[in-house]
Amino acid sequence: MAQPRGRPEISRLEDPAWRAPAGDVSDITAGTETMRTPRALSTYEDVISKYQESRPMSIDIASEIDLDSELVLDSTAAAALFLEARTANSWADEEITDETLQAVYALTKMGPTAMNIQPLRISWIRSAEARERLVTHMADGNKAKTLTAPMVAVLSYTNEWHELLPTTAPHAASMVPMFEENVETRNAMAANNAHLQAGYFILAARSAGLAAGPMTGFDAEGLNAEFNADSPFSAFMVINLGKPNGVVDRARLHRLDFDLATATL
Template sequence: MTDLDVTRDLTDFEQEFDSGLAISADVADQLFRRAATAYTFSDEPVTDEQVQAVHELLKWGPTAMNTQPLRIVLVRSEQAREQLVEHMAGGNKERTAAAPLVALLAADVDFHEELDRVFPVYPNAKANFADEQARAAAAHTNAVLQAGYFILAVRAAGLAAGPMGGFDAEAVSRQFFPDGRHRVFLVVNLGHPSEESYRPRQPRLDYDEVVTTA
């Protein structure tokens, strides 16, 4: 059986479940089924306007108490790119050097300072995060949640994302957030997909392996 046969069989199988969706099969394909980690991109640049459109979607994703700890640095200058590449591991060096745009996703440990403004229905909400250790954990959890929305929004903008965890997080955080209050947890290459962007999809766990009823 060829890769094309496998793709067609998978498409037929997935379409059996489209009746349970509120979006079209094409949209489901773009956001989930046909999108994967991108390893290469076309030469077309990613504009600031496109990244802003991505943010305008991701910002609506739900988080705990409307906390919004995600902070993003767009690595555009040659100097910043060279500094980042130094801290990437293995093959991620070459991918990061070649990507049209690289985004650093970080968690702002002091996100609670904005809570009285972004969560006014809960007076003095930031008092719930007085403990710095608990606040750092909440920052990471909700920023990672927002990172998922970020990747989906990137796909919705017609772009491809290559998220990577292989890098020296402490060094990258010090380099790009010298205040020490932001912790980079993900590096994402961004660009327009090319024919070679994606590798063959790997197996996923089935519904019965993941979902139980209590």
């Protein structure tokens, strides 16, 4: 049974009080997906409310376990990186220095990738001219915030990462000819590992005191023609960066609890 992505799995409701009499069901459409629910529950919010009554779930993971006793990070670091950090749509009016960007990359590059291939390539969009060029390719809902962010990073991956194996993974240097002949494999490895590095990038930005606003709503073909022409780079994410301004657009959305999202085999 389909349910909107990122929301509790309605199919896991086992409370008998939840179950409607046979035939007493209706369709609820959320986004592009439709699920079957009791007719008494007319909206998705009703569904979630009923679900939480039968199986309470915490939005704040800090209330589920004693994090301080389990983490090597202190509470301030855990809050800055995870618990209090939010996706940003506006920022303080403060310039981000090149030294800060270098610090962000210094941390990003240390995260593991398969065979240490490090396919991520970053274009820092600082000038007004480059920003205007970028905004023309962003989805309408992303244009204004991309135009006003103190810094924007275009994240791309290169499918020619194999050429650097003698440097990044000397023990695998003999595999360069094999990867040269397998473009599809190179592309898949590049995309998978660059997305992994994007996660490191966001945490690195937060470590440097920045708020990040990652976006995938843009015309990839147009953006690549604009910024990655005549290169082996493919853009896959744009991230707005800036110092936090204290503005919170809405309450934090639900995070799935441990029992729902994990299994021990």
